[in-house]
Amino acid sequence: MKLGFSAKKDGFDCTKWHSTVDDKGKTLVIIKTTQNFIFGGFTKNGWISGSNGRYISDSDAFIFSLRNDKNDRESQKFTVKQGEEGNAIYYHSNFGPIFGFGHDLYLKSDLKTGCTDFGWAYDTPNGITYDTDEAQSYLAGSYDSWIVDEVETYFI
Known part of the structure; x- marks a missing residue:
């Protein structure tokens, strides 16, 4: 793995993120919030410039949770x-x-x-249903009341 982008180093700006990661293939995105939640996702197909406003297929993509202090959960994929x-x-x-x-x-x-509207396209843990408060808060502690401390993107 090679670090391609760090928001703390390169700037919190999606334009800079895209100029660094687009068309580079496999990427691993790791997000850490100010509340110490760590989560992210992987795609083997990467972020393809010129495909603005469209979904990209990837049967190997996944979302993960590495640290979740809210419920002391273990890492999951x-x-x-x-x-x-x-x-x-x-x-x-x-x-x-x-x-x-x-x-x-x-x-x-x-x-x-x-x-995080978790569970629409990705599997959720057993017992958690899409479009519930538990699903929406599973990765980051809440649906949208979280602040990013760092975003890193690695090329694999």
């Missing part, structure tokens, strides 16, 4: 749901990384805020 591979990631030059249709994981253009 969540694969894209069968039948949702075509909605694995969403490319738009005006936003940061977006995983899943319905935006299971979404960073806004400032790379400091976003939302």
Whole structure:
């Protein structure tokens, strides 16, 4: 793995993020919030410039949770749901990384805020249903009341 982008070093700006990561293939995005949640996603197909406003298929994409202080959960990996591979990631030059249709994981253009509507295109843990408070707060502690401390993107 090679670090391609660090928001603390390169700036909290989706334009800079895209200029660094677009068309580079496999990427691992790691997000750390000011509340110490650590989560992110992987795509083997990467962020393809020129595909503005469209979903990119990736059957190997996944979302993960590394640290979740809210419920002291262990690290987990969540694969894209069968039948949702075509909605694995969403490319738009005006936003940061977006995983899943319905935006299971979404960073806004400032790379400091976003939302997690977890469970639309990606599997959730057993017992957690999409479109519930528990699903929306699972990765970051809340649906959209979290602030990013760092975003790193690695090339694999």
